Amino acid sequence: MAINRRQVLLGGLGLGASAGLSACAGLTGKSTSDTPSSAASGAAVTGQLSFVNWSGDQEKKAFDAVIAAFQKAQPGITVKTETVPYASIQTNLDSRFQAGNPPDLFRVSYIDIGQYTSQDVLLDVSSTFDQAKIDTFVPGLWQGVVYDGKPYGVPHQIDTTAILYRKDAFEAAGLTAPTSLDEAWSWEQFADASRKLAGVVKGKQVPFIYDWQSAGAYRWLSWLFQAGGNLLGDDLKSPVIDSDQGRKAVEFTQSFFTNNWVARNTSVKSATYPDAAFAGGTVAMAFAGDFLIPFIDDSIKKKFEYGAMPMPKDVAAASDLGGNAIVASKDGKNTEAAKLFLEFLVSEEQQRTFCESTGELPTLKSLTSAQLDFQVRPDLMKTFVEQATTITPEQVKQVTVPQFAQINAALQTELEKAFLGGASSADTVAALAAAVKKAGA
Incomplete structure (x- = not known):
């Protein structure tokens, strides 16, 4: 049974x-x-x-x-x-x-x-x-x-996500970090910065790592919210992710992998996490939660200087509720x-x-x-x-629904297919919509 x-x-x-x-x-x-x-x-x-x-x-x-x-x-x-x-x-x-x-x-x-x-x-x-x-x-x-x-x-x-960055990498790439939400980079500016960092990182280093591993798959929703999209409708059961905004968010985050801005072993089903990657010197930027700062700072000690800056934004600024x-x-x-x-x-x-x-x-x-x-x-x-x-309260409602555990598992499965398996953005949001509908039934 x-x-x-x-x-x-x-x-x-x-x-x-x-x-x-x-x-x-x-x-x-x-x-x-x-x-x-x-x-x-x-x-x-x-x-x-x-x-x-x-x-x-x-x-x-x-x-x-x-x-x-x-x-x-x-x-x-x-x-x-x-x-x-x-x-x-x-x-x-x-x-x-x-x-x-x-x-x-x-x-x-x-x-x-x-x-x-x-x-x-x-x-x-x-x-x-x-x-x-x-x-x-x-x-x-x-x-x-x-x-x-x-x-x-x-x-x-x-806790929520912001970006930690190496000051030496930014200096080498000619980048100036934004210091407030008002100055936060657009998606286009973030992509341009990633291209510049790709030109200065050395060896096995990559421009950045995102914190969507394992149960953190839901943190991908920040990109959806930034694009002006939503996961659930007003009833908090029906899916609305199969949209232009949903496809845009998938396509942009897929580009992290196709452009080699992130390592393939840092996808949603990976066991490589931002705190270890950043402290270990394998990335120039890390999307990381504030609760990781004590560990990261103790691990880095004086190996390099680093700062913090806000997440990029598209039609809106957004982050995750941890x-x-x-x-x-x-x-x-x-x-x-x-x-x-x-x-x-x-x-x-x-x-x-x-x-x-x-x-x-x-x-x-x-x-x-x-x-x-x-x-x-x-x-x-x-x-x-x-x-x-x-x-926002509206976004909080979407991640605290009773069926969110099933939705989070679906995000992990479908995003992995998109990032590492080459699934199209249309197929990805359609599969996520079906999973949301099933979870809310």
Whole structure:
């Protein structure tokens, strides 16, 4: 029997939905999201929260600091974290939901959140985040946790793509890097710069690498959005990628390979990633996420100087929504304590501290306009902060739909055929449209 994700999440392997998700009574009484808050009745909220996440060393330190501050502010609540590898996070969570023992809190990427919001397993936090609080977030980023008009969790941080470039290569090619979105290169200017870099790179070096490998295939959508196209229609199910804009985006990105501006082993199914390629000196430019800066800077040390500049633009500027939300399980053991933690996590002071120490980007309006004291290469981070302003609510909706995992897999398959197999742009967008239609059925 085929097992789908809904069956796993709702305990469909013999446990049944009621047994799978309602078996655990909360520490504050019933575990449903509409249980009266003990805080509202004047009593202090107490209990222990379980928090499942993946994190690098710096992120773990940052989470530990936030948790310590929270426990000081809420002495009746303790938070126990469990750090698991990113590759196994969904398997870990699915097994917990199936067993009827979901974690109180967990970390989820925006491109995966739709798999949970659509299954009614997450806690609706509308009672904690009224409109005044919602308005403190960047609208496009708040949209990342909204499903059917209701918020499920908080947009904790984001990352997005900008371009890192070697200053020696640019000098040799006679190029001057744009310093702001207003000065961002057009596609034509980017192509001209790539041709010039191709004339000065040495040995096995190539002009650039793009960050669309593996699950990052969705980052190709930035080119589609820049061309003025969209993946999904207004219903967020029907495909609209089979368009002039879709074909234009495929053709332009195909040219990266036909012109040898990128290495063939850096396509969407490759295991060669921008951070390693750039630090290793095999590319003059790297499209990379801000979260990679600490690793890249530590790896490069003083081997060469590098800067950051915005993504190119066509009819519009656009970038990708990376990063993660923190959500609470609807049937967790202490939903009231979980709400308090979520609210604390995205307070201005805590978000500032987390982002400054990890090189990740904030979601609060007050911090996106502030000069954050990033610990690693703050001179580069302002480019990423500005690039993030190109992420729109409409585009966020397209990558947070429940069926996005299937769509992302289709992007990986069809783009690989276009880039390395020579599939035409018309065939590529037609195949993607068919995959989108099937995923949304």
